[in-house]
Structures are given as C-alpha cells and as structure tokens.
Amino acid sequence: MVVSTGNLVLLSQNTSVVWSTNSMKQAQKPVLQLLDSGNLVLRDNGNGSPDTYLWQSFDYPSDTFLPDMKIGWDANSSLERHLTSWMSPDDPSPGDFTWGLERSNYPELVAWQGSNKYFRSGPWNGLRFSGAPQSGANPVFSYKFINNGIEVYHTFDVENKSQLVRIVVNQSTSLWELSTWNEDSQSWMLFLSVPKDYCDHYGLCGAYSKCLTDKLPYCQCLKGFSPKYPDKWNSNDWSQGCARDKLLSCNDGDGFIKYTQMKLPATTYTWVDGSLSLKDCRTRCLKNCSCTAYTNSDISGKGSGCVLWFKDLIDMRQFPSGGQDIYIRMSASEIGINSMEDYMSVGSSVCCSCHVLEWSSHTSSSDYTCNQLARVTSPNHRSQERTENATEVLEKEGTKDDLELPLFDLITLAKCTNNFSIENKLGEGGFGPVYKGTLVDGQEIAVKRLSTISRQGLKEFMNEVTLIAKLQHRNLVKLLGCCIQGEEKMLVYEYMANKSLDAFIFDPARGRLLDWSKRFHIICSVARGLLYLHQDSRLRIIHRDLKASNVLLDAEMNPKISDFGLARIFGGDQTEGNTSRVAGTYGYMAPEYAIDGLFSVKSDVFSYGILVLEIISGKRNRGLYHSESNLIGYAWEMHKAGKSIELIDMDSVDTCTLSEVLRCIHIALLCLQEHPEDRPTMSQILMMFSSENTLPVPKQPGFLVDRYPRKESSSSSKVESSKHKSSSVNEVTLTLIEARLKIQQLLTFVIRA
Known part of the structure; x- marks a missing residue:
C-alpha cells in the first residue's frame, strides 16, 4: 500500500511493516503504477512530470533484467544496480550469484559466486564487449553501454518492441539466460546463455x-x-x-x-x-x-x-x-x-x-611467431637474403591450420647443440642425425635434423609435426617444437637419457641391465601407448613403424613410442586403410600391409608381437630375406614343441617369472597370426597380461617361412640355422610372396633403419 508520506510499504497481516521505500520527497497525490515495461513506479500526480518517479523497481533489480533497465552505478543518487540470483525458482531469497559492473577505470560486467569471480564480459570497446565474439547483427536485442562521468551502466533494447524479452540470473551453471516469450507455447524460450563454453569460466587458464x-x-x-x-x-x-x-x-x-x-x-x-x-x-x-x-x-x-x-x-x-x-x-x-x-x-x-622455448636475440627480424617464422639467415650466412619461411611451407603442405607447436629458430638450435657437433650426436636413423642440446634454462632436448639425403621427406616431416603435437601420453615421446627454415627441417623432442630400446636388448653388455621385471614393464607400457593411439586419444592413429629403435627409454627406463613420420589418422568409425606407398621396416610389417598395402590397428598389433618376441629373446627378427634366422618361425616352432622357454634371453632368465614369460610369448604369437581378424586388439592384450584366464590357441603366424632356425642344445641361447623340410604349398606361397615383395622393394619400398 501507499501511505500518506508517499512511500510504498509492504505489511504483514496489515499490521507490521515488512518492507518500504525510503523516499525523502513528500507526494501530494501518490500513484503506484505498473508500466508496460515491467517497471513498478511511484510518482506524484500532483507535482512534477509524469516521467519523474519518487521510486521505481528498476532501481532495485532482483534476478531479472528487462529492456531499459540499467546495470551499473549512478554517482548522483549513489545507486548501484546489480542482479542477484534466487535460491531456487520457488525461493526468492538471495542465491550465490550476483551480476553487475565492476568498478574500475575500464568497467566490465562481472558475475560473482559469493566473493569469487565466475564470469566476466570483457570491457566495452565501442562496438561490443570484448568477451563477446563478433557474430553479425543480432535479430533480438542490442547492447548499450553508457559512461558519461555521472552514470556508468549497461542496458539493452529489443529490436521488435512487441516481443517480450528478459534476462534472468540463475542459481546454476547456466548462469545468465536471455529468453523470449513464445505465444504459441505460452512459455519462455531460451535464446542465449552464458557461460557459453569452457573458456568463459573466469581465470581458467x-x-x-x-x-x-x-x-x-x-x-x-x-x-x-x-x-x-x-x-x-x-x-x-x-x-x-x-x-x-x-x-x-x-x-x-x-x-x-x-x-x-x-x-x-x-x-x-x-x-x-x-x-x-x-x-x-x-x-x-x-x-x-x-x-x-x-x-x-x-x-x-x-x-x-x-x-x-x-x-x-x-x-x-x-x-x-x-x-x-x-x-x-x-x-x-x-x-x-x-x-x-x-x-x-x-x-x-x-x-x-x-613448452620451454628459447628465442635468439641475434636474429635479423622480430617476426618470430607461430603464425609467421622469422626470415633469418643461416648461422654461416648473415646476409639479408630471404629464405622460405614456415608459413609458406605449411600453406604449401596444407597443414598450416594444424600446427600447435612452438617454432624454434635455427640459431637457437645450432647454439644449444654446439653447432650440431659430433660430440652432441646421439645417433642417426632414416630421418637423419639426432643431436643432444641444452637450452639456456638447462632443459635437455633431442634435435632430429632432416638429412638432405634422408629417406623421409617433407611429407613425413609435416605428418609428424602436425600429428604428435595433438598427443599426450606418458608412453609417447613429447614433441616440444620444430624448425622449418630454408632447407633446414628439424624436430625438437624431450631428451630421453637411455636412448632407444634396441641399444639394450640387442647388446650383450647392456642387455644385462634389463632384468625381466624391466622387460615386462616395457612390454606392458608400450601396449598402453598403442592402446592410447588406437582407442583412447581424440584421434585414431595407426603408427605403421613400431620397432625397437622407435621405442625410447627415459632415465628410469620408462618406454615412450616415437617417430610418427609414417603414422596415419583415422576418422570416425574408420578402422582400416590402404596405400600404394608401402613404407616401413623389414621384419616388423604385417603381411597384409607389405603385400597389399592394407593397414589397420591390427597391423600395429602384428609389429607389437614382433617387438615382444625381440624383448624376450634379445634377438632381432631378420625378416623374410634372412629366413634362416627368422624369429617368428623359431618362436612358433618352439611353442608347438612346448619348448618356448628356449626363446628367453639368458640375460634375463635368472630373474624371470617363467609363467609370465611364457604367457607373453603366447600373447605375442596371437598378435602374429596371419589374418588380421584373428589378432587381438590392444585392449584385449592388456587384459590378457593382467589376468590368468586361459588364452586362445594361436594360429599359424603370417610371414612364417617353412625354413626355421633350431638350437643345437637347450642350454644355448644362440639361434643356429639348420636344414629344413618343406611342403610344396609353403614353397609356392613363399615364392610368390618373395617375388612380389622384391618388386615392391624396387618400385616403392622405403627401407628405414
């Protein structure tokens, strides 16, 4: 009710005052009116303009913001207007969230959850709030922001004056909701809400x-x-x-x-x-x-x-x-x-x-960015002659938008590797030489430098850059950045103190450092890395070149899969692909890939089976053309004869758990079955390692030559060649396979070290 003083009061049981306005002006003819805008106003009909209010509800908003309301503050009236959420739709008591303009030299809309910032709009920049992406003209409403030295406030207006629009601050994750009234359904229809996405949460990063x-x-x-x-x-x-x-x-x-x-x-x-x-x-x-x-x-x-x-x-x-x-x-x-x-x-x-990144202060330009690599010259040529920069290379290869890595400059990498000195060289593979480097902050790195005679070209280089940058797993090597400058193309990795797995398992002296527990840890960890690639990453990835030299070991002998130059990405439900350019390493390729160019997660499983046998035996699988020492054939024959124990490397035999080793050999043979559909997936393999259930009986491996090595005595760990018996069927099959592979070798095969 309106009392004689001109104030609006709310009474409880017509006796006690629960709430009242506090106008200092006396009204001769006070009138209370609810306007079409939704504003409840108190004015004096006997004095002043009808638009002059003694009190208005728009000055004291609750959880709802209507067109022409103001959010902000007024220096003249000392009013600060902000929204407060209700505790629930049925409970109008104040909730946890408030929404208003933060007072600063550059004001912006901020939502608080209690005393903590929850969301902010970004400041008004003359066109929009900087936190609102540009999305063209809005068909429903338009923002206004006023800062005239007396008032600072935000308001909004509707484009269609006949349309009912409201903004409500909620006690929920959908904090701020703009809705329009739908006459047909007689309900409010959500048009816009914030936070819009993950990045709208204040201070997330x-x-x-x-x-x-x-x-x-x-x-x-x-x-x-x-x-x-x-x-x-x-x-x-x-x-x-x-x-x-x-x-x-x-x-x-x-x-x-x-x-x-x-x-x-x-x-x-x-x-x-x-x-x-x-x-x-x-x-x-x-x-x-x-x-x-x-x-x-x-x-x-x-x-x-x-x-x-x-x-x-x-x-x-x-x-x-x-x-x-x-x-x-x-x-x-x-x-x-x-x-x-x-x-x-x-x-x-x-x-x-x-990631940790050093930018040289001796370059000839300031344009080092992820969007444009600087036009610097080589350390031995200080002229201003321009070289092809990263942007041009990426655009040419169609991968510019995929790059998510820092770009190192050539001078920095030359400096931290002592100008790629022989003393810093860690090794060399099909890609080219690898050098150890140390950044100024002490971080150790490994720099793979693409050789001008490398069997891996720009396509494989860009494939590795754009692919591994998207992967994060403790059993995958971390790519820190790359360098693309003129003819120089380099990959910068985290440094792995113990280099590659092959340096241990195939070396009689260093092999003694790998007891069975370490070997089993490596076998299981590589499986987890492959499972991540095949199933758990946001991409489905086929590595296509898994081998002992592409498994790196850190200081604690934890393995990490590396070298993604030949990897392929699968999308959606795709599970296999084919290629006319078969590339990989002899001794590790699945038969369907080597012969027909078909690859899938199961071709990686085949390579993994070879790797497991090599880790257990300490012997290389020499591949089809050195069949007298073919590890697959030997393992298969020993398994059929119940003599798989003879496959175990003598350096680990004293420390092994026999049942565990035999189970690993059995699982490896399941991975090596000729037909892809017979091989287990990596998730099934990990389950086999961790359980004691009876394993399926493996079928004959693919690439099994009928000529297999035998041991002269059970006490010897050496694989010796021997004469063999052959069936005509196997001989014909072997001849056809060998002939086709040799043709492919001459035409398209890329043999990688």
Whole structure:
C-alpha cells in the first residue's frame, strides 16, 4: 500500500511493516503504477512530470533484467544496480550469484559466486564487449553501454518492441539466460546463455595464457611464457597460469607482441585516456615499468583512446572472429627487436602450446611467431637474403591450420647443440642425425635434423609435426617444437637419457641391465601407448613403424613410442586403410600391409608381437630375406614343441617369472597370426597380461617361412640355422610372396633403419 508520506510499504497481516521505500520527497497525490515495461513506479500526480518517479523497481533489480533497465552505478543518487540470483525458482531469497559492473577505470560486467569471480564480459570497446565474439547483427536485442562521468551502466533494447524479452540470473551453471516469450507455447524460450563454453569460466587458464575452445589443451601459454607449475599444467590444472621465460628490462629495449581477436584481460588494474592515439599509448606503456600491455579503449571507426594494464594479465581467450587486438610487453631478447617500432602479430589461425622455448636475440627480424617464422639467415650466412619461411611451407603442405607447436629458430638450435657437433650426436636413423642440446634454462632436448639425403621427406616431416603435437601420453615421446627454415627441417623432442630400446636388448653388455621385471614393464607400457593411439586419444592413429629403435627409454627406463613420420589418422568409425606407398621396416610389417598395402590397428598389433618376441629373446627378427634366422618361425616352432622357454634371453632368465614369460610369448604369437581378424586388439592384450584366464590357441603366424632356425642344445641361447623340410604349398606361397615383395622393394619400398 501507499501511505500518506508517499512511500510504498509492504505489511504483514496489515499490521507490521515488512518492507518500504525510503523516499525523502513528500507526494501530494501518490500513484503506484505498473508500466508496460515491467517497471513498478511511484510518482506524484500532483507535482512534477509524469516521467519523474519518487521510486521505481528498476532501481532495485532482483534476478531479472528487462529492456531499459540499467546495470551499473549512478554517482548522483549513489545507486548501484546489480542482479542477484534466487535460491531456487520457488525461493526468492538471495542465491550465490550476483551480476553487475565492476568498478574500475575500464568497467566490465562481472558475475560473482559469493566473493569469487565466475564470469566476466570483457570491457566495452565501442562496438561490443570484448568477451563477446563478433557474430553479425543480432535479430533480438542490442547492447548499450553508457559512461558519461555521472552514470556508468549497461542496458539493452529489443529490436521488435512487441516481443517480450528478459534476462534472468540463475542459481546454476547456466548462469545468465536471455529468453523470449513464445505465444504459441505460452512459455519462455531460451535464446542465449552464458557461460557459453569452457573458456568463459573466469581465470581458467591463469595468468599470461589464452583459452581456445577448438584446441586441446584448452589453455596455452602465450609466446615467451611457460607453465608456472608444469606438473599441474600437464594434469590439466591451468589455474596457476604461466610465467615469463625472460624478465622485462624496463627500458626502451622492451617491445610488444600483437595478439589479435582476443578477449581483453581482466581490467581491475588499468588506466584509460580516451584522447591518446595508439602510438602514444605504446610510448606511455614503455615509460612505465609496471605496464604489461596496451590497446585502444575504443575500436569503432579507426580506433582511438588508450588503456594500459598493470600487473598480471588474466582471463584471456582467442576467438575465430571478433575480439580485438592487444599488445603485450616482452623482453627484447624474446622477440629479436631491432627498433622501437618492431612488434609481432599472433593470429588465431595457428595457436602455440607453450613448452620451454628459447628465442635468439641475434636474429635479423622480430617476426618470430607461430603464425609467421622469422626470415633469418643461416648461422654461416648473415646476409639479408630471404629464405622460405614456415608459413609458406605449411600453406604449401596444407597443414598450416594444424600446427600447435612452438617454432624454434635455427640459431637457437645450432647454439644449444654446439653447432650440431659430433660430440652432441646421439645417433642417426632414416630421418637423419639426432643431436643432444641444452637450452639456456638447462632443459635437455633431442634435435632430429632432416638429412638432405634422408629417406623421409617433407611429407613425413609435416605428418609428424602436425600429428604428435595433438598427443599426450606418458608412453609417447613429447614433441616440444620444430624448425622449418630454408632447407633446414628439424624436430625438437624431450631428451630421453637411455636412448632407444634396441641399444639394450640387442647388446650383450647392456642387455644385462634389463632384468625381466624391466622387460615386462616395457612390454606392458608400450601396449598402453598403442592402446592410447588406437582407442583412447581424440584421434585414431595407426603408427605403421613400431620397432625397437622407435621405442625410447627415459632415465628410469620408462618406454615412450616415437617417430610418427609414417603414422596415419583415422576418422570416425574408420578402422582400416590402404596405400600404394608401402613404407616401413623389414621384419616388423604385417603381411597384409607389405603385400597389399592394407593397414589397420591390427597391423600395429602384428609389429607389437614382433617387438615382444625381440624383448624376450634379445634377438632381432631378420625378416623374410634372412629366413634362416627368422624369429617368428623359431618362436612358433618352439611353442608347438612346448619348448618356448628356449626363446628367453639368458640375460634375463635368472630373474624371470617363467609363467609370465611364457604367457607373453603366447600373447605375442596371437598378435602374429596371419589374418588380421584373428589378432587381438590392444585392449584385449592388456587384459590378457593382467589376468590368468586361459588364452586362445594361436594360429599359424603370417610371414612364417617353412625354413626355421633350431638350437643345437637347450642350454644355448644362440639361434643356429639348420636344414629344413618343406611342403610344396609353403614353397609356392613363399615364392610368390618373395617375388612380389622384391618388386615392391624396387618400385616403392622405403627401407628405414
């Protein structure tokens, strides 16, 4: 009711006052009216304009925001308007969430859950909130943002005045919902809600990182920054963010990296001057040691005004379109600046996941980014002659948009490997030489340098770069970055202290370091890595070149699968493919792949079976053309004779659990069956290792030659050749296989070390 003083009061049982307005003005003829807008107003019909209100409900919003309402504050009336969620749809008591404008020099809409920020819109940039992607004209509503020195507020208007629209703040994960009224169903229909996606959650990625919904992981450190706590980061806890690789020098040597299509960082610690140009804004930032970034405060037209950030930059994301530019301050040594005006542009088409990365300060350009590799010259040729850069290579290969790795410059890799010295050489394979390097922060790396006479070409190189960058598993080697500069093409991996598995199992001296428990650990771990590739990763991947030299060992002898140059990605429900370009390694290929070019997860299973036999026996499978020492045939014959124990390497026989070894041999033979459909999957293999259930009886292996090696005595671990008996069927089959393989060898075969 309206009392004589002109105030509106709410009574309980017509006696006690539960709530009342507190207008200081006396009303001669107070009138309470509910307007079509939904605003409940109290005005004086006897004095003043009908549009002058003594009190209005729009000044005291609850959980609902209607067109022409204001969210913000008014200096004249000392009003601060914000929304508060209801505890539930049936309980109007205040909930946990509030929604309002955060007071700062560069205001933005913020949602709080209690005292913690939950979501923010990004500041108004003259066109939109920077946290809202550009999506064309909105057919339902339009935003307005007013900051005139007296009032600072956000409001919205509807395009169709006859349409009912409301925004409600909920006590749920769908925090902010804009709905329209549907006359046919007589209900509210959801049109828009926030948070829209994972990246909308405040502070998800911590400081100096950006969130991208179309990449995994969602959070990626900015260039020149690395995870502050790598263990947490790798466990998908990104909240602690990233830290600078190199501190700012606080002088004119500092520069800026330009990031585009960004949601601007949180504006709590900002300074704004609407009259400065972007150039003056840059100068102002450089003169203040605490300034970490700058941009235009208004991007409408040609852009104007200046906003500076101080302290850490938090809660950024990058959009495919929309957002705006921001210039982030960096040490000159991070970007190779030669002049005050140099800066870099990092777009959204190529996004860098930030691992430890050193950028040389001796380059001839400042354009080192994931979007454009610098045009630097080779260490032995300092002229300004331009070389083909990464962008051109990637675009030529059609993989530019897939690159998710840092790009190392040639000078950095030459420096950290002592100019690719022979003392730093770890080995050499079909790809080319591999060198050990040490970055300035002490991190050890392995650099694979594509040889000019390498049997692996640019296609395999780009395949490995774009593929393994998407994979994360403890039994897969981690690719840290790459270098594509002129004729130089290099891959940068984590350093594996014990090199490759073949250096142990085929070496009589080092083989003694692998007792059975270590060998069994390697067998099971490689299986887990393959299972991840075949089934558990977001891609279905066939490795196609699994072998002992492509299994690397870290300092604790944990194995990691490497070398993805020949790997293939399968999509959807695809389970197999074929190729006319058969490439791989003799002795490890499944018969259907070597003969017909058919590959699948089961061809990897075949290679895995060979690897298991090699780990157990310490002997290489010499392949079809050295059939007198063919390991498959020997293992099969010993299994049929009940003498599989003779296959065990003498270096591990004293430490082995016999039943465990025999079970591994049996599983290996199941993997080696001739027909792919008979072989188990990697998930079934792991179950076989961990259970004691009876195993299926293996069928004859593929590539089984009728001429197999025999031992002269059970006490000898050496595989000796012997004469053999043959059937005409096997001889004919063998002849056809050998003939076809030799033809393929001459035409298309790529023999890889």
